[in-house]
Amino acid sequence: MKDYKLTVGLEIHAELNTRTKMFCDSRNDSDEKRPNVNICPVCMGHPGTLPVINKEAVKSILRLGLAVGGTLADYTEFDRKNYFYPDIPKGYQVSQYKHPLVSGGELAGVQITRIHLEEDTARSMHDKGEGSLVDFNRAGVPLMELVTEPVIHEAATASFFAKELQLLLTTLGIAEANMEKGEMRVEANISVSKGSDLGTKVEVKNLNSFRSAERAIAFEYERQSTLLKRGERVLQETRGWDDAKGETYSQRAKEESHDYRYFPEPDLPKLFIAEIPEFTEAELAKSLPELPEAKRKRFLGLGITPEHADIYVTQPEWGTFFEEAVKTLNEPGLVVLASNYITSELKALVSPVEFVELIRMVSKGEISSKGMKSALKVLSEKGGTAQDIVAENNLMQNSNEEELEKIAKEVMREEKQGVPLQYLVGQAMKKSGGRANPILLQEIFSKLL
Secondary structure, three states: OOOOEEEEEEEEEEEOOOOEOOOOOOEOOOOOOOOOOOOOOOOOOOOOOOOOOOHHHHHHHHHHHHHOOOEEOOEEOOEEEEOOOOOOOOOEEEEOOOOOOEEOOEEOOEEEEEEEEEEOOOEEEEEEOOEEEEEHHHOOOEEEEEEEOOOEOOHHHHHHHHHHHHHHHHHHOOOOOOOOOOOEEEEEEEEEEOOOOOOOOEEEEEEOOHHHHHHHHHHHHHHHHHHHHOOOOOOOEEEEEEOOOOEEEEEEEOOOHHHHOOEEOOOOOOEEHHHOHHHOHHHHHHOOOOOHHHHHHHHHOOOOOHHHHHHHHHOHHHHHHHHHHOOOOOOHHHHHHHHHHHHHHHHHHOOHHHHHHHHHHHHOOOOOHHHHHHHHHHHHHHOOOHHHHHHHOOOOOEOOHHHHHHHHHHHHHHOOOOOOHHHHHHHHHHHOOOOEOHHHHHHHHHHHO
16 A cells, blocks of 8 residues: 555635624624524625625734735635535625635645635534524634645644644634534545556545544545555545544535636625735734744743643643743753643643633632632542532532521521620531631621621
């Protein structure tokens, strides 16, 4: 099989986290559970409606293009991509064809062809009895599409590129890119050949995890290589991925661009990017944070290992912790020592995310200081989330005024002689199993006395 060459190009979609949708003011909310509530006549394609371009979405793509070293368009336009499917309410999708917002660029050693902007489709659900249901909340959400050059020759390289893109999107703050929620979707164009020419392209769609992408590419390499070895032909087609079986399956013949009958969207204006002051490269550059690769290099310059640097870049909460911890350590040896402890001892105990969540719960009076200590102990021993640990171990502080007043009155009936207020509060705390809010108890006793 090593006689055959694998070539992969990726198409990656990511929903942008703008407040509203791409061409209307319907809310863009991926957490909405109720179907068909974030919709309006525009995103539902009602006759007579006119779309308006989401300026923030355009800016997001331009910032991404600048971050990957791409060429930002002077001129761009939107096009209609015509095809019929139940999740396309208008009967066409507004996308970009000949004039993308960004051309070229590079990320993680992989050359990028283009980055353009389009609208997402609705969500189809096929497991609701005999028929299928469509939720249009997602229809019209701003969607980034990034296309790479066919320069990837290993499945692991494809997976790494997708991870780096996800990290860049979240670093820029333009997308959550949560693959489990469908906010980022990977499609792989895979060909296998013997020699320098490219083989027949097979597209595997909607890979919803990095592991699935890597496994699907590896499977396709074996499948196509086997066909070629037998002297059989590889069909150009679109295939799906069955994660449980660990194999791809045929879906339909692969469409070509002419099948979509692209033409310029007549209801949207052409954009002359260079004429918009806030979209100049100089202005966009001011909005860019420190990018992941630059941060990696800076951390490595402190003498720590690439593995530690990667932890601090991909898990920003630990990166912030590390930077605060070594701020006053001027000796390289001490910085390395601190990093060793942080990544081995501290990281194994408590996640900063869960620690911060516990701090928030204490500040809101949801758990007591004692509850905080108990939760930290469980976190360090068993792991888990702060919310689950507090709930499972009954650590939530009781701030129900009616219940606490009953406890206070019971304590006062039992204490015949005059005693200090703090003593009464202490007795009430015992009766509540340590879960009562002591500040609220003190207020209740003061009122009753």
